[in-house]
Amino acid sequence: MIPDLVVIGAGSAGITAARNAASLGATVLLVERDKPGGDCLWTGCVPSKALLAAARAAHAVRTAGRFGVRVLDPPKVEFAAVLDYVRGVQREIEPVDSAEGLAAAGIKLVTGSARFTGRRELMVDGEAMHFRTALVATGSAPLLPDLPGLDEAPVLTSDTVWEMEKLPSRLVVLGGGAIGCEFGQAFGRLGCDVTVVEVEERLLPAEEPAVSRVLADVLLAEGVRVLTGATPLRWSDGELLIRSSDGVEESLLGDALLVAVGRRPRTDELGLDAAGVHTDPGGHLAVDTRLRTSNRRIYAAGDVTGAPPFTHVAVAHGAVAAHNAVLGPWRTAPTDALPWVVFTDPEVARVGLTVAAARELPGQLKVRRVNAAHVDRAVAEGRGEGFSVLVGDSRGRLVGATLVSPHAGESITELGAVLQRSGRLRDIADLVHPYPTFAEGPWLAATQQRRAELGRPRARRLVAAARWAYDLWLRVRWPGNR
Incomplete structure (x- = not known):
């Protein structure tokens, strides 16, 4: 039987699309090469927010004195216990996206890698199949810059940071965007000596300049060193060599380097050419406002389209793509009011x-x-x-x-x-x-x-006229009460 919709990728966009399509009566095949749940559950939103909660608790204890609450002993962070807490949160949420939960919703989950072999055909771990419509929701992965030394020694990313067993004494964070700032503050609160390096002249360069100033002041007050306008030159033997905007070079010592400079779409080995699916210069799948690719039977949703890489955007994309794939391309993806x-x-x-x-x-x-x-x-x-x-x-x-x-x-x-x-x-x-x-x-x-x-002149005149009219009404209505 040919499925109505084949979804490639069981992350936020893919699972949302699969559930919505199944609720519309479509037969849905969901293909995932790893574990269902995607980056959000395993390496992104869920573990990072659990880590931030632990870091916030440590910070609250250290700063309780300003409220008149005296802490007799400094807090001790047991990083292994912190990771246990993070994994416990993941285990609690995992059943929602499990194979059993998906099956209960009428979705068939297949573990394997998918590759298009034609405009309406694909291979899943060597098995050929046809589809009526398909959705690519393979997400994105951390981007590693072309920096000498990165391929010679292991570095951390938002994907691999969860594999650490010991808290590094000194951590260098490369990237002052959202991920870099979140991890920089969190690991600083957990006890690391943290330096955040950003090539632009301020943190969060896409936001208001005042945002950058406030965040930099907060991080500095918490002991995090912030270096903006700094170009990384080389990572070698626990040292990151940087050059400031003034041309001064400096070596930053770190027991670990966390790279958070952006993300790239996961499109490797999908066989997009065989399916007639075009990509943009950045490698993202090119889609129209209804999330259709150049092959009108294939849709794309979430990070892989180049949309803002947030779970809530992926969820919104998944809902639109499922509707359009099953009922026709009538809905458009939200663009203007994305928080x-x-x-x-x-x-x-x-x-x-x-x-x-x-x-x-x-x-x-x-x-x-x-x-x-x-x-x-x-x-x-x-x-x-x-x-x-x-x-x-x-x-x-x-x-x-x-x-x-x-x-x-x-x-x-x-x-x-x-x-x-x-x-x-x-x-x-x-x-x-x-x-x-x-x-x-x-x-x-x-x-x-x-x-x-x-307070504008016209508004003041209107207010004055309204007050005069009200006073006149009172005089006419109750002439004795003047």
Whole structure:
């Protein structure tokens, strides 16, 4: 029997697509060469957030004194126990994506490697099969730069860091993006002497400059050394040779090197040419807005398409691809209101445009910023280092938001919903937010804009007219109460 949909890759995009397609009555074959669950469960989101939780606990003990809580002995981090905790979290989540769980949803899971041999044919571990439609959801892998010495000695990546058995005394992190900053802070809190090296002039270079400053200050305060504008030259015998933007060379000692400079699509040995599937210059599968490849019977979803490499984006892609593969290509993949979070402490969350990107829009922007020092919850918890920025277009419609605060990732979805529906900053101001919460930050920023609008001459005239009309109504309605 020819399956309605063959899904290659049992990660977040693939499993979501398989489950959705099966729920629509399609026969689904899911092919995975390793374990179902993908990077998110085994090397990405789940283990990294468990590690961050352990690091946050260690940091909380060390800094409890500022709340008047005296810790008599310094905390001792047992790295083996930390890894046991991480693996325990994985074991707890694993059954959701297990072969048994997938079978219960009507999905046949095959362990093996898939390779296209034609436009509607593929081989799975030597067995030929046809398909009605197929979905490539093979994800991405850590990118290793062309740096002398990397191929001569083992280095760590976000995939292999979980194989460590001992916490390194000195850790050099190459890359100041989201993964580098998260791991840099986490291992610093667990007791490593950490240096983060970034070739750009600031951490998280795609974010607001103020984000980079806050995060660098936080890391420095916690003892993490941050070197920006630094070009790596060579890794050899536990030393990373770098050159600063001023041309000064320096050797950084490290018991381990963690490389976090980006990711590359996993398309090796898929036989894309045989299937007539085109790729872009970066090796990602080229797709249209409905996630169709150049072979209209083959779809692609998640990291392999070059979309932002986040699990929630992969899940959204998987849902769209399944619908289109089974019911016809009518749904488009979301692009404009995709939130993302850097899970440092404080968290960095953004949806939509930065201020710099929004300046390309016509008309005058409406930019409102509130520092965390004005948010009562942040003051109560001693977390005044962050801020909230809302960016509106010339009509006051929200086009971007950046939050830096604890739990920023929990607040950004609300702003994404406003942005997706072309809502205005005043719509955020009209929402009643519970007090005291960190979510009050963006609300205060929106309230600033609302009050600024009421302060304009035309608005003042309208307010004055409304007050006059109300006073007249009172005089007519109750003439004796003057």
